[in-house]
Amino acid sequence: MAVGEEADPAMLRDHLRQSLPDYMVPSAIVMLDALPLTPNGKVDRRGLPAPDASREERGYVAPRTPVEAILAGIWADVLKLDRVGVFDNFFELGGDSIQSIQVVARAGRAGLKIPVRQLFEHQSVAALATVASTAAAPDGAEQGMVDGEVALTPIQSWFFAQEPGTPDHFNQAFWLMPRSRLDPARLGTVLARLVEHHDALRLRYRREPSGWVQFHGEAAGSFALEVADLSALSPDAVTAALAGAAEEFQRGLDLAGGPLVRVGLFELASGAQRLLLVIHHLVVDGVSWRILMEDLEALYADDSAALAPKTTSFKAWSGKLHDYAATEAARAEQDGWREQIEQPVAPLPIDLSSGPNDVASVDIDTVELSADETDRLLKDVPNLYRTRINDVLLTALAQALAGWTGQGISLIHLEGHGREAVVEGIDLSRTVGWFTSLYPVRLAVDPEAGPGRQRVDDRRVLSGIAFVNRTG
Template sequence: DIEAGSAVYKEPETEMETLLSDIWQDVLGLPQIGVSDNFFTLGGDSIKGIQMASRLNQHGFKLEMKDLFQHPTIEELVSYVERTEGEQADQGPVEGEAELTPIQRWFFEKDFTNKHHWNQSVMLHAADGFDPALVEKTLQVLTEHHDALRMVYREQKPYYRGLEDVSVDLEVMKLNGPAEDHEDRIEREADRLQSSITLEAGNLLKAGLFQAEDGDHLLLAIHHLVVDGVSWRILLEDFTAVYTQLKQGKEPMLPPKTHSVAEFAERLKEYADTKVFLKEVDYWKQLEEKEVCTQLPKDRQSSDQRMKYTKTIGFSLTAEQTELLTTKVHEAYHTEMNDILLTALGLALKEWTGRDTIGVHLEGHGREDILDGLNMTRTVGWFTSMYPMVLEMKHADDLAYQLKQMKENIRHIPNKGVGYGILRYVTAPEHKEDLSFSIEPDISFNYLGQFNEMSDSGLFTRSNMPSGQSLSPDTEKPNALDIVGFIENGQLTMTFAYHSLEFHEKTIQSFSDSFKAHLLKITDHCLAQDGPELTPSDLGDDDLTLDELDKLMEIL
């Protein structure tokens, strides 16, 4: 038997086991996966789970994410895979008016200065160059297929334009010599493109192709209202597929569409006032009753909150440290990445603030399975969920207990926090009189998962040329400190974007150092454990506490 992941390798036997094994290998980038290997200790996370479900869907099967979390091996999971019975989304173009999603409502409520310039962007590098005609045709195919890319916003209402109204905004700029000789010009042009989007008129996607002697650099800037982290993975994968098909002289073919953002927002309106959903109110009400520290100790106060004063520092772990953190570390307590990262964050925050209960804004992908028969695994749009969490750090001196406590607290958040925005922005006022939505932490945290769409394609890599400012320098920074984590090229990077009129760099640097030290300490602690230890959520018992389980284990 061959060792793979943590379990002894067991070969897939049935067709479904083989299909799942092939999909896992593809999504996790591993050469061999057996039916007893654990998805999460192989480096899987919830976003990889979405990608897996999307691949499965293309074969005519569906899987609910909660089943993957509860049964993370192929041999357990196989009985939860179902055929998709006539649930395929309408493949025609979505047109006309639509509703806003909760996160889009948040965006308009904030009334940011210069809200047209609020993008997410990526700059790709192709050493062999891009063919401008093929790039334009590829973007046209993506815009026709992914309905959100045809959206405009008229008086804060989303409107899908028809196929006949859409063209592609691609500018081609020739540079003499290598790209780095023209870094200033690239930055200027990229800034101009990033700031050229208008919400009422569209297009909400702008592209700039910089042709240089040492390869081409392609900037894709898309307004955040229609795209998020999961969307980018879909778009980069589809860009590669269509560009390659066109290059080979083939008719472009993409997998079937999943349900649109328009359907999601429409269904959410009904769901937001159902008895089943309103059970969540109690959880958020209890959270609001806690004594919570939401303010960070600032070095000075400032009323000027503009983005232009944002500075960013960060650190990366080595490839070896990252691999342990995405695989072996989770064997001790059946954890996921956020359990580990948030424990490290809590320990560092406790050190900085001197407080035991600290509020943070968490961001999640927001594509939870809450609406029956709706599938958003291949839908481009802005689904992000944003919700408060209280990090309870009373057991900081007992790392094992603290980790298990954090894991349990995260598992108790209903539907991974997606309901908070629904309650706040969609539920009728009479159904949420008990809630004040008053927890407003200074700090936000978002783990984006692993990005290997770049390296997998072979077509392009991430460019090191400046891609311009995604957000207007005059727009307001929503949080005093934003912490973002992601894995690229096998390394975990954590970035800390802070408001430089409020914090000295050395303050944030020492906080970043503390976070890293705690992360490595947790890694060592988990690797030193003898065998796996279960917590109540592993047993599917929501009412059992950690202490009660420990007592039970002593009796057994």
């Protein structure tokens, strides 16, 4: 590229991403004073210099403005890096869509307003800083306690449509090891603040003849805190007691009357403690846990501290999502989704033709990568293939399925965080709830092709991704 004045390669690539898919955006842009020409006046391609990383923005460039400094600090914290240069690419550094939500939430606490979509459109600190604005409480976001009925979201409707035998027992849980001793009374005060601030934690459910109804309950009874002293038990007995407590807590949620949040504080020998957090999945997801953990830590440090302003409520989001589903834009997507599931696909081979097919029957095999392998997988591989880590992993899955079944086509269901900005004026960066999206995707690969020869952004491989990127 020949330019008459200094240009920013990162911003040029951001501009190209607005109209081109990622794999068509050049990985290197070289600035020239003029294009080399042949004697005939045509571009002399042999005279073009090879891309040189030293000529681009890839060397570290420190923040030059206060906004860049704030954003670089947030990126470094979220991505667990020592430092971030203003021309570094968020996704090439290993960032993903869930971490982009964390960035937006932390930027809001720092006084900057950045919609999530802008981080996808402006992928460097320098570019993002140009569109960041001063943040205030999100437009129209209710800052008081939300009440009343809430329309079920698609994922919640899907859950109840499965007719689970024990709908109260479908939760997510975390065991924590406190670095310093927790005071039960102070912990109870903090939990009360959390269920008041995060409206979804007060949701209740009742079954009526027309179906399940979701509504907000009172703050009282929305959580339960129990303290148990296990300090006199032997190590083996402690292990058994903790396992038993976890099972009892997870079976002790009540959709109709509450609580949907149960917390256990266990006293162990030598002053150690364990903290168990159990929340029904209908009101929490992976992104929500990050929000809750940050607020829990902040409030325990100072239980009088003001939490960041609320973003769009789960109730408002659900209502707008139902409105969007009735629009022409949403209806126009239906044929594309049907195409994903209506074409015939050979069933997966199974060992047993009958038996339970539920979460309790799932077995998990774990494979661990070294820190170096993880770093190369998250950063080097996506940059090499000009795609994102999710697409790389899906290609590996597609190849594994093809090798197992002998078929080049597989149909899978993918989960997304579900917080896509399909409606204007919505900010879900600090909203707690179950937002997960579930959607079908056809994977098409050549069973004979080896690693490195597949392209996940091939239209025949992941055509469903285009739909979820627009609609969530």
